[in-house]
Amino acid sequence: MKRFSLIIFIAFTVAFLTSCGKENTESDEPGLLLGFSQIGSESAWRIGNTLDIETAAEQSGINLMFENANQKQENQIAAIRKFIAYKVDVIAFSPIVEDGWDNVLEEAKDAGIPVILVDRDISTDKTDLTSCLIGADFYREGYMAGEYLIRKVDSLGLDHVNIAEITGTVNSTPMRQRQAGFMDAIAGDPRMTVIESIDGDFLKSRGAENMRHLLETYGDTIDVIFSHNDEMTLGAIPEIENAGFVPGKDMIIISIDGGQEAIDVLKAGKINCIVECTPKLGKLLMDTAAKLKAGEPVLSVIHPEEQVFSDEQDTSQIAPRGY
Numbered sequence: 001m002k003r004f005s006l007i008i009f010i011a012f013t014v015a016f017l018t019s020c021g022k023e024n025t026e027s028d029e030p031g032l033l034l035g036f037s038q039i040g041s042e043s044a045w046r047i048g049n050t051l052d053i054e055t056a057a058e059q060s061g062i063n064l065m066f067e068n069a070n071q072k073q074e075n076q077i078a079a080i081r082k083f084i085a086y087k088v089d090v091i092a093f094s095p096i097v098e099d100g101w102d103n104v105l106e107e108a109k110d111a112g113i114p115v116i117l118v119d120r121d122i123s124t125d126k127t128d129l130t131s132c133l134i135g136a137d138f139y140r141e142g143y144m145a146g147e148y149l150i151r152k153v154d155s156l157g158l159d160h161v162n163i164a165e166i167t168g169t170v171n172s173t174p175m176r177q178r179q180a181g182f183m184d185a186i187a188g189d190p191r192m193t194v195i196e197s198i199d200g201d202f203l204k205s206r207g208a209e210n211m212r213h214l215l216e217t218y219g220d221t222i223d224v225i226f227s228h229n230d231e232m233t234l235g236a237i238p239e240i241e242n243a244g245f246v247p248g249k250d251m252i253i254i255s256i257d258g259g260q261e262a263i264d265v266l267k268a269g270k271i272n273c274i275v276e277c278t279p280k281l282g283k284l285l286m287d288t289a290a291k292l293k294a295g296e297p298v299l300s301v302i303h304p305e306e307q308v309f310s311d312e313q314d315t316s317q318i319a320p321r322g323y
Ligand code: AHR
Pocket: 042, 043, 044, 045, 046, 119, 120, 174, 202, 228, 229, 230, 231, 256, 257, 277
């Protein structure tokens, strides 16, 4: 009997030590290393997006190698090369423009590192350079802006409006697709005339500069400003006021993003409509990166849910935006 107990004791001890060894090996495994190249800090949206990605990485236990490209494509290309050299598990980046990524993405592919596009898309003839895109449906955003304008013109009983468009960075996905969606939405409506589309590069300073140009050129014949982001809208509004017009009344103001500062201006009646573009892509990014590291399949396009905020609703009920 004593010998039997000793055998049982030895068997349990061996099993315990073996299992401890196994657990140690697993916990020693390096975590996921994600390299992320951000475009820059051009807007409240972008700053909110960076913060959301950093927070999500921390909460998911993912090691984030973050590089800010300060609005330069060459800096993004250099960052991706750095991620390859560091042998990160997954690369993610928000391409500032759509063209010019083939070579560096071929290098990532040759290194066997999956690439996630965040926020914006690329344009390429090659296949398999990226695993997926996590970002807004920019075409739908532009389309919803156009649909709002039609409803607004209906409600005011106007028979004609002159529209000035201040666009985002030329050759970027949100610029191309927001413009296409907006133009498609208003295309069949003979009351709509686009008098000028002007590049504001998603920057507040350019929104102001462009608005001064538009006011000098077209004066009180401007009925509508369609601005591709809040930052440019917030730059344009003081210029409209300085010229003696009342934004939201003398001109219909339509914006995109939905950051807190612009929502406050909407509540004050100086913006009529803001189509939401959420910067909160961090959790989706971390979940997708983890799946790619584990070799699991991922959806090729992931769009977050978005809504429209406008003077058609009780704007006092809009919850704090968090960016
Ligand atoms: O790509 C998303 C756009 O980029 C946001 O609308 C804009 O504010 C940002 O700079």
